[in-house]
Amino acid sequence: MRVILESKVRKKPNIPIEAEAIIPRNFLKGTDLLVYEGNKERTLSELFWIFVEGTAVSPENIEVVLKGDTSRIKRVGEYMDTGSILISGDIGMHCGNFMSGGTIEILGNADAWLGREMRGGTILCRGNAGHYCATGYRGEKKGMQGGRVEVFGSAGDFCAEYLAGGEVHVHGSVGDFPGVEMRGGQLIIDGDATRPCANMKDGTCVILGRVHEMIPTFEKVERRVIPEWNITADVYRGDIANRGKGTLMVKTAGSE
């Protein structure tokens, strides 16, 4: 079954919509869902043109497609456990919070907090992701714990902060402090990064581009060939300031 939600033109398009109800499972029982526009409760049909194609008996066969201006829609896919969501444009903050299964694909850019506290499933972002991509919530000790986030563009600051499990792959560059406070999992950055992995406890971070302002409390262990990446890399352990046992691999300049 495919559910197509095409956003209607709004009088005040800047007012954010909180739409945690938009997950595939919820459409098994119809399209009578409630969302918030600012502090006003709205039915889905007040904000979207809704088209339903086919039927489904189980949620894993449901695909939700979001079209139109969706850049101010927050929390799409929150607690999603199965099925798929395809977003044809940009998506607002907190897309895929707590997601545990299924797939979200964003053809445009994603705003901040993409895949926050994710536990499983896959998020593909074809454009850029904002700050705090694949992280935890403020104050909590564990961030993303499982699943996979792949960003084909670049990501903002604090990418994969408190990462505890799963895989985050950014094809472009990231901003400041990627992988800070990492507890586990794998973070791969094809482009450049600034001050990576501060206070890292465990896990692995691979950076294929340039590192700006390397944190001084990382201990260089060796330089070796990394067959799975087909590169020569400097391998560091840290963050030794707090007895961290993480691994940070930075491609040696000029090696292929």
Added chain:
Amino acid sequence: MNEILVKNACVIDPIRGINGDIMDIAIRDGRIVESVSDRAEIIDAHRCLTLPGGIDSHTHVCGTKVNFGRYMSPEDMRAGRTRRHGRMHVTSGYYVPTTFGNSYRYSAMGYTTLLEGAMAPLEARHTHEEFTATPHQDMLANTLFDGNWAVMDAVREKNIPKTAAIVGWTLNAVKGYAIKLTNPGGTEAWGWGEDLTSIHEKVPHFEVTPSEIITTMIRANELLRLPHSVHLHCNNLGKPGNYQTTLDTFDLVPDLNPDRQTLYATHVQFHAYGGGTWRNICSKAEDITRSINSKPQIVMDMGQIMFCRTMTMTADGPMEFNLHCLHHNKWSNHDVELETGSGIIPVTYSKKSAVNCIMWAIGLELALLTKNPWQCLLETDNPNGAPFVKYPEVIGLLMSKRYRDEECATLHADTERRTSLFALEREMDWHDIAVMTRAGQAKALGIVNQGKGHLGAGAEADIAIYPIRTDSVDPAREYRKVVEGFQKTRFTIKRGRVVSRDGEIIVDGANATFWTNALIPEDIRVDNDPEFIRRFQEFYTVRMSNYPVQDLYLPRGRRVDTEAFS
């Protein structure tokens, strides 16, 4: 004229010697009176348990330390969220809730008066602002003097009147209620990167010992005729083997006041550990209570811990640093110029931890082994041992051996061997609980004369009516009903108005803040002492004239004058 008649109340009022009588309570204009007119609003209590409003004599709900706990734990704001509705503001937070969250939850549990356990004098304005935003309870502030430079100088000079004059001036300036000593001397030593390990060790640069600070402050407190006694958080909190320090401290305390204790020792659970390391820590509650049982001049509170995630916050900076080294979690540390310091770290008390299980058992042992319930009050050092919303469970545990046995069966196996709790048969009764949650507090804080903690004519009409029928509930067996009953009153009446009904707040609050004003003879007042003024101007970052808290910070301040030096 505003009149209420509470009919058919099953009243326990320990201060007036009433234990379960069915009676009516007449209220006019916020006070309890002998009788009211027939136009009075009637509240039928249906023979439910009716007690004076609850009083918490040691809690941390307002001020810089509490607020920094909020800063540090945004994750806590994901819990305890309630929407704005009716008269209620939005609330959030579980162990460090918003001020309104604290106020509503305390009110739902029947609490009408709170003593903030630790106010740094220099940061008093923040405390008073948050008092105003905790509108359903009257507030009092313990004022920290543990590392006060002027006090330590006067102690070194063995000058009790001068010590009293400094304390009196400071309480007046910051609108504080009582003297709090937190790890006396130790917090100042921590400012120099050190801690004290015995009450006879000297504070660096001041050449005074904790024992001298404690004994001098006790004398100064009585010279000022303050309503409350010195309120002490003993040295060596949370260290295995610290019970000896606690016993040594108790032995310092003379019996100086016929109306109340001479020392209030707070959260004694944290100070009753035997052994020498975390591996062999054990309970010394029997030794501590043996001392308490022979010293009517001391009142303590339990400092019960409950198994949950919470936040520890105290002026005891070095202790929090030690805990931080154990847990490697977030930590804050703060120095308050010439006065005190503080530390904050989050903690999770777990049944998997032998140490936590022993701590849990010790709190209950202290209460059950103290013969006189007026000497061991029910507190968790909120939120250090547990958030105050756990009080009903503590009550249930004290009233039911069966409840304790069921809990004990789920604890770490070492608990039975290293504590005496499993062998204790005592089950407290409704009267004991009324003493340990309001009457004892009122007497210990010296606010009975302010109309607190009892329901006699003239008292403040602060009343809690719980949905508990003491004639039909057997607390030993039906402890669940006891716990539920104490979680939510049918009615909480504050100063003659029903503020909370079945847990719902129905009016805007209008609390008062009590503070003490000791009348000190002109010739020894410190604001006339050039040396005090010179040192103040030299060392503080604020001018002495800007130090006192302006009246506008206390929209409903209630000054308690004392006949000091008389």
